[in-house]
Amino acid sequence: MPSHMNGHVYGAGPDRCVKYDIENVKAFPNVLLADEPVVFTEKIHGTWCQLGLVPNDAAGEHGPLIVSSKGLAAKGLAFTPSAAENAHNLYLRVARHLDFEARAAKVFADELAAGRPVFVLGEVFGAGVQDLAYGSKTDQDRNLGFRVFDIYTGWYGQGRFLSDADLQAACDALGLPRVPVLYRGPFSRAAMAEYTDGRETVSGQALHVREGIVIRPQLERRHPDLGRVQLKSVSEKYLLRSGGTEYN
Secondary structure: OOHHHOOOEEEOOHHHOOOOOOEEHHHOOOOOOOOOEEEEEEOOOOEEEEEEEOOHHHOEOOEOEEEEEHHHHOOOEEEOOOOHHHOOOHHHHHHHHOOHHHHHHHHOHHHHHOOOOEEEEEEEEOEOOEOOOOOOEOOOHHHOEEEEEEEEEOOOOOOEEOOHHHHHHHHHHHOOOEOOEEEEEEOOHHHHHHHHOOEOOOOOOOOOEOOEEEEEEOOOOEEOOOEEOOEEEEOHHHHOOOOOOOOO
């Protein structure tokens, strides 16, 4: 694990950290319905990042900003914003560079005033994160890559993920780019196969093989065997690439 992806942490609590995983469509082949309105987004090979903001009156000693990685969030841990050891922490650098706290406080003012936090989940990428950099770098904040793939409102376990249209509207209001949307339309296995492979579109230069796609219904729904309906389809060419890294 690169040193800039580690840091000093504290126990934020399980309701302030989003536990997140995406199952492979091969394990749940019958969950997605034929012709169901879906959205395919490009899966980016970076590092998962939670940028959370809780209401001021619920903030603890470390303040309302809750920044975490995938592995830490699963344990209810977050990076300590004021710790000297975290001066170069990648995830906190993203939060500061994007001025996330101010953006979220403005866009989600009504949610926060009602006592509900907001968690923006995104992928951080660039040279120094994984083997695929998409033309971005981590040596300077202005070169960092970041794309939003999900937003959760409410205390974790009591709130909800935004559906496709609401997610897009929230990203627009925040002024933060979303992961590339490759397809909106009726679900079919032919469409899934078509968009799983190819070159990445994040850089605009097709620099790397595409990791794959994430598939969701345009309107959020749940399934008794899976829970939230969201599945990934991973490119075989991506899996067979040489020199791959998997830091989380």
